[in-house]
Amino acid sequence: QVQLVQSGGGLVQAGGSLRLSCAGSGSTFRLNTIGWYRQAPGKQRELVASISITGLRTYADSSGGRFTISRDNAKNTVSLQMNSLKPEDTAVYYCRVEGFSLWGQGTQVTVSS
16 A cells, blocks of 8 residues: 655745655655645645656745655655745645555644744
């Protein structure tokens, strides 16, 4: 059974950086696009970035060139480097195997002003 285990996140001041990681198990993780989502209080969950098995990256407009998604297929991990963080980036962040109902446990990111 595929499991996604997230790490990283926490509290940072505006302008700071954080790195999130998502470690997956099994071929389902390795052979599919992985997405990072976030959900702020009172808002819908939204896609932040995704990366295909060939490394094709897509980003939401809200990332504004501040976020970088990457994957290490040898280690079955996908990371999200977040720079120049803003208070509006505060949310719970989730990784997901796209096309499947397979989600990480969620990681809180809080950006203080």
